[in-house]
Structures are given as C-alpha cells and as structure tokens.
Amino acid sequence: MNRLSLIVIAVLGFFSSCVSDSENDQVIFQRNLEQIEKYISENDIPAVKEFIDPATGIRIFWQETSGSGNLPAIGDTISVDYVGKLLNNFVFDTSVDSVARANNMFNPNRTYEPFKMIFGVTGLIIGFEFALSRMEEGDIATVIFPSLYGYGSRPQNDIPANSPLVFQINLLQVPIKDE
Known part of the structure; x- marks a missing residue:
C-alpha cells in the first residue's frame, strides 16, 4: 500500500507541476501587463499614432510617421538605431553613441552605428521584430512588450528574467x- 501511495503522489506531483508551469506563465504574463500599464501611466510617451495588440500585450507608440509606405519584407537588409530599456528606464543596450555615453554604458571596443540586419532571418527577439513589421522606413517608435516576447525566463546580462522591455526604434x- 505504501508503494502505491508513493506512485500516486509522484504522478499527482508531476501533473500538478505541469499545471503550475502553465499557471506561472499566465501569472507572469498578467503581471507583465500590469507593469506595462503602470509604466505607461507614469511615463510620458508622446505619440502621433498608437497600436495595441490585446492578445500579445505589445504596444507601439509612433513619435514620427514618415508616410514612406516602405515596409520591410522578409529577407530585406534593413538598418535601425535603437535604445533598449527596462521598465525602470535602465538602458541595457543601444546603437547610439551619445545614448551609451549618457547612460554610463559606453564601450570603447564597440562600434556605435545603425544596426543592420536581415529582416525575418536575423533572429531578433519577437517583440522587436513585431514592431519593425509594423513600421515604415523613416518611422520612429517606442515599443513595449511582455517578457514572453523578449527574453522570457532567461536572464540576459543586465536584463533580469521575466522583464518586460521597452525599445525606442x-x-x-x-x-x-x-x-
């Protein structure tokens, strides 16, 4: 009887851990959405155009729209300047020299210049690439997205696990x- 009880407890533990992971993902997603809403309410993000995808929680605020009509297509080599931040406005990465210097993260061994990539092929984080798919050449926008579309539960250098991200692109x- 003890053996059967141990097996039942082990099986129940296995299934409950699966449910917990799923629930944890949903809890983290909900918490990220609340953190993003708080960030938006506490930070003035000027916008001439906005996009919200309720299913993903991805939000895009255009500071400038070019009207160029020139959208990136998969396989295009595109060029962007960007600033990546956490919701506490800590800058963790940028392609802009002056931003790196102003945020005490300048690396003299790095070249600060527009980032060139092959759109849809380079393997960018999903939230960043999603924003680019909605932008036209000449657009300047701020995108904010839950950790699921960034680095998720994997910490990356100065980015803690489960961190929503902000990119100015x-x-x-x-x-x-x-x-």
Whole structure:
C-alpha cells in the first residue's frame, strides 16, 4: 500500500507541476501587463499614432510617421538605431553613441552605428521584430512588450528574467521595392 501511495503522489506531483508551469506563465504574463500599464501611466510617451495588440500585450507608440509606405519584407537588409530599456528606464543596450555615453554604458571596443540586419532571418527577439513589421522606413517608435516576447525566463546580462522591455526604434533604411 505504501508503494502505491508513493506512485500516486509522484504522478499527482508531476501533473500538478505541469499545471503550475502553465499557471506561472499566465501569472507572469498578467503581471507583465500590469507593469506595462503602470509604466505607461507614469511615463510620458508622446505619440502621433498608437497600436495595441490585446492578445500579445505589445504596444507601439509612433513619435514620427514618415508616410514612406516602405515596409520591410522578409529577407530585406534593413538598418535601425535603437535604445533598449527596462521598465525602470535602465538602458541595457543601444546603437547610439551619445545614448551609451549618457547612460554610463559606453564601450570603447564597440562600434556605435545603425544596426543592420536581415529582416525575418536575423533572429531578433519577437517583440522587436513585431514592431519593425509594423513600421515604415523613416518611422520612429517606442515599443513595449511582455517578457514572453523578449527574453522570457532567461536572464540576459543586465536584463533580469521575466522583464518586460521597452525599445525606442528608428527605422532608418529599407530597400526600395521594384514596382
């Protein structure tokens, strides 16, 4: 009888841990959404246009829209300037020299210049790439997204696990499409 009880307890423990992971993901997502709402209410984010995806919690605030109509397509080599921040406004990465210096993160061994990437192929974090998919060449926007679309439960250098992220993105160049 003791053996059967141990097996039942082990099986129940296994299934309850699966449910807990799922519940934990949902709890983290909900907490991230609340943190994002608080950040938005406490920080003035000027916007001439906004996008909210309720299903993902991704929010985009355009500071400038170019009207160029030139959207990136998968395989395009595009160029962006960016600033990555946590919700406490700690800057963890940037392509802009002056921003790195102003935030005491300047690395003399790094070249600060627009980041060039192959859109849809480079393997960027989902929230960043999602924002780029909605931007036109010349647009400047701030995107805020839950940790699920950033680094999730994996800490990255100065980014703690389960951290929602904020990126200021300037989409500088998208190849002109042949018509």
